[in-house]
Amino acid sequence: MDVLDQGFMAQALRLARRGYFTADPNPRVGCIIVRDGEVLGSGWHHQAGTAHAEINALQQALVPGGEVNSGRVRGATAYVTLEPCCHQGRTGPCTEALISAGIRRVVVAMQDPNPLVAGMGLTRLREAGIEVVVGPGQAEAEALNAGFIARMSGGRPLVRCKLAMSLDGRTALATGESQWITSTAARQDVQHLRAASSAIMTGIGTVLADDPALTVRNIACDPGVVDESGLLMDGSLRQPLRIVVDSHARLPAESRLLQVPGKVLWATSTLAAPSLVAAQLSLLTLPMDKTQRIDLMALMQALAGYELNEVLLEAGATLSGAMLSAGLIDELVIYMAPKLMGNAARGLFDLPWLTNMAQCVDIEISDIRAVGRDWRISARVAPKSG
Numbered sequence: 001m002d003v004l005d006q007g008f009m010a011q012a013l014r015l016a017r018r019g020y021f022t023a024d025p026n027p028r029v030g031c032i033i034v035r036d037g038e039v040l041g042s043g044w045h046h047q048a049g050t051a052h053a054e055i056n057a058l059q060q061a062l063v064p065g066g067e068v069n070s071g072r073v074r075g076a077t078a079y080v081t082l083e084p085c086c087h088q089g090r091t092g093p094c095t096e097a098l099i100s101a102g103i104r105r106v107v108v109a110m111q112d113p114n115p116l117v118a119g120m121g122l123t124r125l126r127e128a129g130i131e132v133v134v135g136p137g138q139a140e141a142e143a144l145n146a147g148f149i150a151r152m153s154g155g156r157p158l159v160r161c162k163l164a165m166s167l168d169g170r171t172a173l174a175t176g177e178s179q180w181i182t183s184t185a186a187r188q189d190v191q192h193l194r195a196a197s198s199a200i201m202t203g204i205g206t207v208l209a210d211d212p213a214l215t216v217r218n219i220a221c222d223p224g225v226v227d228e229s230g231l232l233m234d235g236s237l238r239q240p241l242r243i244v245v246d247s248h249a250r251l252p253a254e255s256r257l258l259q260v261p262g263k264v265l266w267a268t269s270t271l272a273a274p275s276l277v278a279a280q281l282s283l284l285t286l287p288m289d290k291t292q293r294i295d296l297m298a299l300m301q302a303l304a305g306y307e308l309n310e311v312l313l314e315a316g317a318t319l320s321g322a323m324l325s326a327g328l329i330d331e332l333v334i335y336m337a338p339k340l341m342g343n344a345a346r347g348l349f350d351l352p353w354l355t356n357m358a359q360c361v362d363i364e365i366s367d368i369r370a371v372g373r374d375w376r377i378s379a380r381v382a383p384k385s386g
Helices: 002-017 052-062 094-101 119-127 138-146 146-154 185-194 204-210 296-306 319-323
Strands: 030-035 038-044 077-080 105-108 130-136 158-166 170-172 199-203 241-245 263-267 281-286 308-315 331-337 365-370 374-381
Touching: 002 030, 002 038, 002 052, 002 077, 002 105, 002 138, 030 052, 038 052, 052 077, 052 094, 094 119, 119 130, 146 158, 146 199, 158 185, 158 319, 185 331, 185 365, 185 374, 199 204, 199 319, 204 241, 204 263, 241 296, 281 296, 308 319
Parallel strands: 077 105, 105 130, 158 308, 158 331, 199 241, 199 308, 241 263, 263 281
Antiparallel strands: 030 038, 030 077, 158 170, 331 374, 365 374
16 A cells, blocks of 8 residues: 555544544544645534545635636645545535546545445546545544444444443442442543533433533543543534433423523333423433333334434443343443542442353453543444354
């Protein structure tokens, strides 16, 4: 694989990460325009409804010093982290913009899993006589948009479960007290997980016990890694949708999450009779499973219709255990504090009684790093064999 292509694609991927907190529900995409080894223009997708990365890069390349000069990009190469779109959405097709600008070659990290594109953008470019290369930086591009890929190809969002525990694997005392297991640094780190998520999901038990707001606040970004501010075009922080799983419609009207800005989705059962009405509250009624709780598979399928790429699960052992047992958790982020809470304290997951080692849930640890005085363990839940 061409070393120059790899190097320029790495630059495009760094640009794509600048939309890490703001591009949702769109994918995070970066683009650079290069001719004779010189970067003429660069761009990234900031937020839904605004120009795509290719358009931003072309505009920068076509208007040096405020003067339009289309000849600058004729014969140039465009490096794009995701296949250019070929359909009319909130913005026009990027394929036509690249063709009109006279781009000679397009290097793409990965094909777009969106059925509205799915290779058709690449075909359109080739039909226009443009050389197309696919593959440089593919693994990095896929990791950057794992949630978007899950929604487009699997019909449901990627679910990342965040947990805080002691060294002996406990999440709360027997009394239910859990604030705070981890340090301020770990709690600040969680803000990055929230900001990158399409939605934050919790159970009614957590709402009744802790009364969380589940909002994004005080993001401290790494310059050059993601957008330095993490802010939308209007200067505000993007607040993920908050989802409360509440089988029997017990959500109190005075809950903190109903007193702060941002939308709330109340997932309850068709058998419950919700009476609570709030301006930011939307109702999602779902069937019960055999345990007389919300059918979680039905919930996840319904959430696909809300354009959710990544759902951050912040819940207690009951909902977390039910999601894990149903095979609906893809990743775990566990913050481990250097303290011991004892046998009487509560564990991470409520799971069915296991009788042999073959029934254990296997995970694949992908990263372990220090966050303040705590340790953050990132892992993927291994699919069950057979």
